[in-house]
Amino acid sequence: MKQTYQLAQRKPALVEAPELEHGVMLVTCPSEWVAQDALDALIEQAVNGGAETGMKFPDVVKVRVFTPGSARKQKGIAARMRLAKPTPDKVKLDVIACGTQSTFDYLSNEGRGAVLPYVHRENTVQSPHLNIFVQKVDHDGDAQLAEVIGQYRIAAQKSNGYVVIVAYSDATFEKRGLEDVCDDYSVVEECEPDPGYESALSFKYDGLDHLHRYGLGRVMCGLRFADGLIHYDYTQYIADDVKNRLIWLLRSGGKSLQEIGDAVSLDKANVMRRLRDMPVVVPQQVDSERVKVLLEHVELEKTTPQSKKYEAHDEEIDDDDEEELDDDDDDH
Numbered sequence: 135m136k137q138t139y140q141l142a143q144r145k146p147a148l149v150e151a152p153e154l155e156h157g158v159m160l161v162t163c164p165s166e167w168v169a170q171d172a173l174d175a176l177i178e179q180a181v182n183g184g185a186e187t188g189m190k191f192p193d194v195v196k197v198r199v200f201t202p203g204s205a206r207k208q209k210g211i212a213a214r215m216r217l218a219k220p221t222p223d224k225v226k227l228d229v230i231a232c233g234t235q236s237t238f239d240y241l242s243n244e245g246r247g248a249v250l251p252y253v254h255r256e257n258t259v260q261s262p263h264l265n266i267f268v269q270k271v272d273h274d275g276d277a278q279l280a281e282v283i284g285q286y287r288i289a290a291q292k293s294n295g296y297v298v299i300v301a302y303s304d305a306t307f308e309k310r311g312l313e314d315v316c317d318d319y320s321v322v323e324e325c326e327p328d329p330g331y332e333s334a335l336s337f338k339y340d341g342l343d344h345l346h347r348y349g350l351g352r353v354m355c356g357l358r359f360a361d362g363l364i365h366y367d368y369t370q371y372i373a374d375d376v377k378n379r380l381i382w383l384l385r386s387g388g389k390s391l392q393e394i395g396d397a398v399s400l401d402k403a404n405v406m407r408r409l410r411d412m413p414v415v416v417p418q419q420v421d422s423e424r425v426k427v428l429l430e431h432v433e434l435e436k437t438t439p440q441s442k443k444y445e446a447h448d449e450e451i452d453d454d455d456e457e458e459l460d461d462d463d464d465d466h
Contacts, residue, residue, distance in 0.1 A: 151185035152341060154192055154296060157317035158287040161300045162307040164323060169268050169302040171335060172322045173199075174214055175355055175366045176298060180264050181225045186368040188339040188353050189318060192262055192296065196226045198252055200267035202238040203231035217364045240269050240299075241282045253289040253297060265290075266298040271307075280315045287317065313340050326375045328424075329431045331356040336371050349413035373412050377435075380428040381405055382412050387420040391462045398432055402462070 161176065163169040179186060183193045201211050211229060221227045232238045232248045239245050253265055271279055279301070286297045299316075301307070313319035319340040327334035335355045342351025352371040357364060372379045377398055384394045391402035398405070409415060 151188055151190040152318075152339070153190040155317040156294055156296060157291045158283050159189070159296065159298045159318040159320065160283065160312060160316040161298060161320045161322055162312070163300060163302040164306075166268075166270070166302050168322060168324050168335065169300050171333060171357060172337075173266065173268050173300050174218065174364070175335065175357075176266060176300065177227075178218060178366055180266065180298070181221045181227055186353065186366070187320070187337040187355065188342070188351055189320065191264070194225060194262045194264045194296070196228065196261070196263040198228045198230055198263065198265045200230045200232055200238075200240065200249055200265065202236055203233045204236040207231075207236055214364075217359075217362070219363060219365075237270075240267050241271075241278050246282065246285060249297075250285070250289055253286065253295055254293055262294055262296070264296040264298065266300065268300045268302070271301045271303045276312060279312060283312075283315050287315075323374070325354055325371075327356055328376060328379070329427050331358045331367075333357045336374070338371070347414060349416075370413070373408075376428055377432055378408055378412060380425065380432055381408055382415065383420045383425050383428070385409055385415045386418050387425070388417060397429065399436060406462070 161172060163172055175187065177197065177199060178184070179189075180191050180194065180197045183191050185191065199211070201207055208229075208231060215227075215229070230248075230252065232240075232245070238248075240249055249265065249267070269279075283299070286299070289295075290297045307321070321338040321340065323336045323338070325334040325336050334357065336352060337355060338346065338352045345351050349370050349372075353368050354371045356367045356369070358367065359365070372382045381394055381398060384397065385391075385405075389397075391405045394400075395402040395405045400408075
């Protein structure tokens with residue numbers, strides 16, 4: 135039986151999120167499945183003017199979702215819309231079908247011809263609008279994507295509007311320079327979900343990359359199904375896997391490296407190293423219920439084979455680590 139623990143009780147560490155700029159926001163994802171989950175989460179934030187994903191969405195009067203026009207795709211998005219929370223009365227949510235196939239290329243001439251007329255349609259500050267779609271990008275399509283982003287960017291800026299491109303690729307987006315041709319850039323990755331969640335994503339806003347080590351500019355979104363709806367619950371991003379989140383929470387709550395190691399079956403040297411790859415630990419009153427649930431999960435993992443997809447790799451200890459470990463023992 136799944137836990138009923140909810141991440142929604144904790145707010146992201148990023149309190150004052152930067153506001154989305156007029157123009158283009160590029161959101162990169164590692165797969166189509168992650169892109170679809172990210173799209174649904176971003177739509178919810180867009181219609182509510184939310185800031186949970188690390189970017190403050192503006193108050194708009196209309197959100198347009200562009201989708202391939204095949205009957206199968208239309209049924210799929212209709213089902214997802216029914217599972218979403220109701221759209222506020224002040225915002226109109228339109229779904230625009232493009233073409234007749236199950237895929238549609240928004241980078242092509244046909245794609246630009248389908249989207250740009252909508253971006254140009256409203257040209258007043260009083261009726262801001264946001265347009266969003268998912269686009270697959272081939273590993274050799276960066277130049278084309280950069281060119282198209284430029285066209286969408288000019289159109290959106292002239293119309294005081296917004297275009298959000300949720301892109302996914304079989305190849306990594308790292309160091310491809312695409313963040314330099316858009317107004318805002320965010321990276322979405324898959325995380326191991328906390329117990330009680332079906333899946334989880336991390337949203338990393340590139341504009342605050344220098345603050346990620348402090349837990350700012352990056353959040354985790356847990357997806358769960360309850361009461362006939364899909365819920366998106368947000369909290370500070372700590373780590374991709376549950377065990378490391380538990381380590382960080384225990385350390386923030388004042389536990390020693392040895393106490394943490396005993397709880398998660400690691401030596402204290404590897405506990406210390408894992409903490410170095412996570413946001414800076416800030417002593418605080420941690421959520422005891424969350425710690426309890428994560429402890430139960432980690433304890434269960436000891437007797438149940440689990441996927442190592444998110445598991446961190448530990449290394450040998452060196453002399454500098456030994457000195458730091460001795461200092462921790464003295465403190466506790």
